Amino acid sequence: MNTRGLYTLFYKELLRFYKVALQTLLAPVLTALLYLLVFAQVLEQRAEAFPGVSYSAFLVPGLVMMSMIQNAFANSSSSLIQSKVTGNLIFVLLAPLSAFEFLLAFVLAAMVRALLVGLGVCLVALVFVPVPLHNAGYVLLFAVLASAALGALGVIAGIWADKFDQLAGFQNFIILPLSFLSGVFYSIHSLPGFWLTLSHLNPFFYMIDGFRYGFFGAADVSPALSLAVVALFLAAIGALALALVARGYKIRN
Amino acid sequence: MTAAIEINAVHKQYGATQALRGVSFSIARGEFFGLLGPNGAGKSTLINILAGLTRATSGTARVAGHDVVGEFASTRRALGVVPQELVFDPFFSVREVLRIQAGYFGLGAENDPWIDELIDALMLTDKAGANMRSLSGGMKRRVLVAQALVHKPEVVVLDEPTAGVDVELRKSLWAFIQRLHRDGHTIVLTTHYLEEAEQLCDRIAILNHGQLAALDSKPALLARGLGKVLAITTAAPLAVVPEALRAKVKSRKGNTIEFELDIARDSIGDILEALRAAGAVITDLHTQEPDLEDIFLQITHGEK
Numbered sequence: 001m002n003t004r005g006l007y008t009l010f011y012k013e014l015l016r017f018y019k020v021a022l023q024t025l026l027a028p029v030l031t032a033l034l035y036l037l038v039f040a041q042v043l044e045q046r047a048e049a050f051p052g053v054s055y056s057a058f059l060v061p062g063l064v065m066m067s068m069i070q071n072a073f074a075n076s077s078s079s080l081i082q083s084k085v086t087g088n089l090i091f092v093l094l095a096p097l098s099a100f101e102f103l104l105a106f107v108l109a110a111m112v113r114a115l116l117v118g119l120g121v122c123l124v125a126l127v128f129v130p131v132p133l134h135n136a137g138y139v140l141l142f143a144v145l146a147s148a149a150l151g152a153l154g155v156i157a158g159i160w161a162d163k164f165d166q167l168a169g170f171q172n173f174i175i176l177p178l179s180f181l182s183g184v185f186y187s188i189h190s191l192p193g194f195w196l197t198l199s200h201l202n203p204f205f206y207m208i209d210g211f212r213y214g215f216f217g218a219a220d221v222s223p224a225l226s227l228a229v230v231a232l233f234l235a236a237i238g239a240l241a242l243a244l245v246a247r248g249y250k251i252r253n
Numbered sequence: 254m255t256a257a258i259e260i261n262a263v264h265k266q267y268g269a270t271q272a273l274r275g276v277s278f279s280i281a282r283g284e285f286f287g288l289l290g291p292n293g294a295g296k297s298t299l300i301n302i303l304a305g306l307t308r309a310t311s312g313t314a315r316v317a318g319h320d321v322v323g324e325f326a327s328t329r330r331a332l333g334v335v336p337q338e339l340v341f342d343p344f345f346s347v348r349e350v351l352r353i354q355a356g357y358f359g360l361g362a363e364n365d366p367w368i369d370e371l372i373d374a375l376m377l378t379d380k381a382g383a384n385m386r387s388l389s390g391g392m393k394r395r396v397l398v399a400q401a402l403v404h405k406p407e408v409v410v411l412d413e414p415t416a417g418v419d420v421e422l423r424k425s426l427w428a429f430i431q432r433l434h435r436d437g438h439t440i441v442l443t444t445h446y447l448e449e450a451e452q453l454c455d456r457i458a459i460l461n462h463g464q465l466a467a468l469d470s471k472p473a474l475l476a477r478g479l480g481k482v483l484a485i486t487t488a489a490p491l492a493v494v495p496e497a498l499r500a501k502v503k504s505r506k507g508n509t510i511e512f513e514l515d516i517a518r519d520s521i522g523d524i525l526e527a528l529r530a531a532g533a534v535i536t537d538l539h540t541q542e543p544d545l546e547d548i549f550l551q552i553t554h555g556e557k
Contacts, residue, residue: 008356016344091400093306095332095357096326151293236417253267253307 001056001225009092013109017075025112028071036125049187050218058127061139061212062184064121069141069179069204071149072114073157073167073171076106080158081167089190089251091181099246103238104154110151111144118143138214138223142230146207149234150175152241159251161242178204188220203233255318257439257451258303265298265463272298275312280456282321282407282442285434288455291553294460296443297337300412303544304334312489321402330358334408335397337413341385347372347396351403358404371399374429391422398426402433409433410441415449427453451475451545455532461553474548482541483512483521488534495531498524503507508536 040056049058080159083089092102103110125131133139153175161167182204183193186197199205200221213219219226245251256279265273273295280286286341292298300305305325314321317331342350355364372381380388385396394414401409407555413414413431415423434440444450450457457474459467465473479533486509494502494510501519503511512524521540528535 002357002359004359005357008353011356012345012353014347019344083342085345087336087338088342090306090336090340091342091354092357094304094329094332095354096329096359097357098326114268189492252305253301 001095005095005097006105009095009102009105010108011078013075013106014075014112016079017109017113024071024075025116025120028067028117029124032067032121033124035041035063036060036128040129045181049190050216053216053218054129057131058187058212060122060125060129060131062208062216063125063144064118064144065208066081067180067185068114068118068147069150069207070175071174072110072147073154076151077109077158077161077167077170078108078153078154078156081161081164084158084251085163093252099242103152103242103245107148107151107238107241108153108246110154111147112145112245114150115143118147124232132158132219133215135214139211140214141227142207144212144216145230146211147226148205149207149230150239152234155171155241156186156237156244159241159249162250177190178202182208183220184208188207192226197252206230206233217235254282254400256280256315257284257317258441259313259315260299260303261297261313261315263302263314265295265307265312266355272463273302273309276460276463276464278458278468280439282439283434285440285453285455286442287450287457288441288460289447289457289549290443290466291452291462291529294553295463296460297412298409298463299460300334300441300497303328303410304332305329311540331407332403332412333404334407335401335409335411335414337416339390339393339397341383341388341393341396343386346382346384347377347399349394350385351399354400355403361405362480366404367405368399368403371402374432374513375399376425391418394418394428398429407436408439409440412443413445414442415444423449423478441484447545447549457545458542460553464503465518466552467548471545475543475545477548477551479515481543483514483524484539484541485512485525485528485533485535486537487528488536491528491531492534493531495527545555 036056036059040059042053046055048054056058078162080089158168161170181199184204188199188205191199204228206226209219209221210223210230213223213226258280259276261280263273263276264271267360276295288296288299298307303316303321304311305321305328308322316328319327319331321328336343346354346369346388351368354361355368372378376400377392377395377399379390385393388396398414415426429442442450442454451471454471456470458465467535482503490508491510501514525535
């Protein structure tokens, strides 16, 4: 195992987003805050999603998880596509790093960015809305698993895309709809039958629902089911990403 | 002792295109080796296979005795590649880029003195803290060389390292590469500047259409084929070229006639004799040795 090589690639990826922190850390926090202010203002009068939980409080974990999902994906996918388009991915490909080390470094860096953004959204939201904490372990577990899964999905998208346009397509037509239609802004029990069924097929829903359980001790489905789905999703996406990197798909001709 | 590079029956197919068609050769440790060929001959594909950037369709390649696929980590530690494209990471400074590259190879602060030496030797000291974006093309090229050497590889492959580089930098780069060679590194060079290969390389391979068209020591390669040119000036234009010499005439212009000699068969004395017998008064003569460009064009049929 080339531990220092793995650490160096991870550290390089951290530096990459840290050097543009305004765009990679602060902007997503501001976006989430705007969602919170607007949606909470408009929808506060709606019925409580869970007994004793205000709409604003309900909204906070969803926004935190959505920000983490989008930023974990954005970090690994944008780094890879940039390196591919500019050609500097060659420096990593020439190094004695295994497929696993390569993937792990990108995923870990994506997780760090996602967790920093998640923490930022959480802290800023708490200034405006009090949110209880039922079980910190669940909160952390879902945050880690979800950001790892999206980091790995970002690696897949970054490897697959040949140009920025294709990556934007992946982001706008897959990640964004799945994260909006996952119960961030509502409890899926308020949806009509067809959309309710469809939501159950969306892995992002389980990420948000399990994460939310950690705050309120209440959720749309059992947290054990959410945990199982998210863990399986991570395993499947991670295995696919590893297979693509090991095969050199689109990166080693 | 194992060879620095061993290439055995390597084929590479891209869709319907056969980039390499069964290339085999080896490069001994400590050689300065030239890999030449026209555009599209398969040089970069071969280098990419050695570096693990491309996988061969069939055949094997070894660097310092390690298989490039099965023992990729050992191969990459033994190999430093200066890529043809002027690529760089716009997020980092020169020193950061070199430290990061060393880190990929498992090297930490203990490697910093070597990084300082590289920065100094490649005249990058003033720019060590500058962002890569702010460097000129020549500076970026030097950083690429430093990046390839950051882990002190045994074998250094330079893919067109002087393309688009000014004369001064080219000279300083060659001085540096020659120093590496003296220090015991095996150097593999591809270049379009044939006089460069002629000046620097001990042995030269010429690839053409994905096949090895020639592989020989530089003197043996230069001694091949067309041989030297003999130019003779006579007092008056020759009315008739003697029958025996007609096949050797390369050109005629005024009083000067050029003959192309086959080094193995023709003697200058016989030609002069035949001309004198035909009544020619010889006032001047000079010979021109074949250069690598002639050999290259002959082997590749004029493709470049």
